[in-house]
Amino acid sequence: MAPPPAGVPTQYLPIQHWVKGGQRRPEWLKARVPDGEGYREIKETMCGLNLHTVCEEARCPNIGECWNNHTATFMILGNICTRSRGFCAVLTGKPIELDVDESKRVADAAEKMGLKHAVITSVNRDELADGGASIFAATIRGIRERIPCCTVEVLPPDFKGDRDEGPCSTRGPTRSTTTSRPCHACTRR
Numbered sequence: 001m002a003p004p005p006a007g008v009p010t011q012y013l014p015i016q017h018w019v020k021g022g023q024r025r026p027e028w029l030k031a032r033v034p035d036g037e038g039y040r041e042i043k044e045t046m047c048g049l050n051l052h053t054v055c056e057e058a059r060c061p062n063i064g065e066c067w068n069n070h071t072a073t074f075m076i077l078g079n080i081c082t083r084s085r086g087f088c089a090v091l092t093g094k095p096i097e098l099d100v101d102e103s104k105r106v107a108d109a110a111e112k113m114g115l116k117h118a119v120i121t122s123v124n125r126d127e128l129a130d131g132g133a134s135i136f137a138a139t140i141r142g143i144r145e146r147i148p149c150c151t152v153e154v155l156p157p158d159f160k161g162d163r164d165e166g167p168c169s170t171r172g173p174t175r176s177t178t179t180s181r182p183c184h185a186c187t188r189r
């Protein structure tokens with residue numbers, strides 16, 4: 001079975017047809033059990049530094065492919081989100097105490113992985129006064145100081161719409177920093 005044509009979202013393909021018709025799903029639709037040298041290296045780094053990735057926490061099916069290509073997305077502010085969304089596999093609950101050393105360990109991991117571009121997202125921490133913005137800013141600074149040539153892309157929470165907070169507010173560093181829109185802040189058209 002050929003892969004989906006470029007530009008055609010998978011959701012529009014007749015997946016149900018294969019399921020109902022009892023046909024085998026095409027190879028490109030099957031997620032493999034992740035393994036491989038790159039995968040194991042990143043797993044070891046993240047476990048060793050007690051860090052989280054959205055790749056694992058959200059059970060992303062691309063994890064084997066991405067990690068073996070040395071691509072991963074850090075998830076900071078712990079691994080327990082204060083918001084619940086039916087489509088999201090990240091744990092919801094009461095988060096543990098803020099880990100103020102996390103930003104340093106993310107820089108350690110970025111250095112160890114030899115990153116030229118670091119991507120950082122987080123859980124929501126609505127119980128914190130700044131929503132975790134200070135940790136975002138510290139993480140960006142930490143990476144910039146440790147690896148000056150590394151660009152940083154952040155996908156922060158919505159900080160409940162507070163424009164004074166966030167890693168790209170006046171309190172945060174902006175040099176070589178890209179801010180993208182996280183899934184949970186997207187609205188439907």
Ligand code: SF4
Pocket residue numbers: 054055060061062063064066067071072073
């Ligand atoms: S980098 Fe993105 S697409 Fe790749 S495994 Fe992680 S979350 Fe999934």
